[in-house]
Amino acid sequence: MSPEQQEREYLPVHRDPSEVILPPLVGTIIDGRAFRRPAAPGARDEFAVRLAEIYERTARIMHGEVAPLETVEAPVPSAHDEIMALRRRINMDVWRRMVTEWPNGDYRDATMDSLDDEQGVREVRAWLAAPTARTLVLGGDVGRGKTHTAFAALRVLAERGLRVCAVDETRYLAALQPGGSDLLPYKVREAVEQADAVLLDDFGAGRDVNKPVTEFVCKEIGSLLSNRLGTDRFLIVTSNYDPEQLGAMYGPRIISRLAQQAAGVYVKGIDRRPYVLPKTWGGRPATAVG
DSSP: OOHHHHHHHHSOTTSOGGGOOOSSEEEEEETTEEEEEEOSTTHHHHHHHHHHHHHHHHHHHHTTSSOOGGGSOOOOOOHHHHHHHHHHHHHHHHHHHHHHHOTTOOOTTOOGGGOOGGGTHHHHHHHHHOTTOOEEEEEOSTTSSHHHHHHHHHHHHHHTTOOEEEEEHHHHHHHTSTTSSSSOHHHHHHHHHTOSEEEEESTTTTOOTTSOOOHHHHHHHHHHHHTTTTSSSEEEEEESSOHHHHHHHHOHHHHHHHHHHSEEEEOOSSOOSOOOOOSSBTTBOOOOOO
16 A cells, blocks of 8 residues: 555544654645644644653663563543643633733733732632632722633633623624624624623723613523523623612522522722823813903
């Protein structure tokens, strides 16, 4: 059998070529012919090192220095381990895309190690370590680092292989309106509902605490919270308002459930947002209008 025929045998056409890795090269079948392209970076070196280890061990076995190969324990990754590794890699890619495209700041450096005591790092670590904890509310004044802390916690969940999703309340509600998003409203809801861990950022932002929200807002946000509370799925919420203020806007029933089931962390400290107000408007000195 020629090398080309052997390679075709090794790469059956009913499999995804990206799933089949030849030691030095990766093959792709097009129109029944095998085309070869360079493997992933480092694949050749890794293969060469592994091959050298096999040769060395074989020589030592032949000289009676070590036990035969069949008695040597070698860790073999199980299918479950490979699936979990793939899930972690995929969900970390999702997390990176979210923090890169997040409209309200740059949170690419959000990790648990980047937090300090004022941002509630101890409390958040305890929440992540608790086997039954599922809901976390981060409160505090504007600019104290609530969203940064939330994305750091969400990153830990993504590293565990959980499907993560983050929504800003205002933009989420706008996306549910006709023409508010490239996706149909039910697809927007579906993306949130199917996630294992959801971050609801800026809960209640920009609203009048003395005025109840509309029926549409109450229904959509209430549904998002209700589908998480009391379940095995994770929910992280950030808000500038306390439970009493949120209850006045969204109704006491859903907010009381949230308060009862959530671990609350108050994020304090200085304003961390690098806002610098301009001295003039449009580059010209401000003048009094008579």
